[in-house]
Amino acid sequence: MAKHAALTPEEEGGIATAELGLVLLDGPNGVAVAMTPEAAEATGRSLLAAAEAAASQRERGETGY
Template identity: 60%
Template sequence: MDNKLHDEASNVTAEAGQVLVDGPDGVAVSLTPEAAAETSDRLLDSAAEAQGQILAETRAAKDRATRRDN
């Protein structure tokens, strides 16, 4: 698995009843519409979770700085 963090979204198209995903570093995947929809749901759920983690860490860092400064 590529552990590099990518900040560009993948390109996604529909052709001949398939969903084609072209991602970073040459990643290419063909999915059925059903698999693409489920993947979309999972991506959205995980993206929201990751954003929450970032927000929580940012708040914790601010709290630590406030306690340190007082």
């Protein structure tokens, strides 16, 4: 992502719940996603890995906002 991009990151996390065999993710600004348990697990792993990488980048002063 270009450093000049107008980007305002969300500071509030979403809320995940389980209902009728699906994982529902309610995010900020009305974002809502329904996933299978398998998709939710993959998304969770991907989010954690990306969060760790982004935190390291921020520690080094590499931010895009």
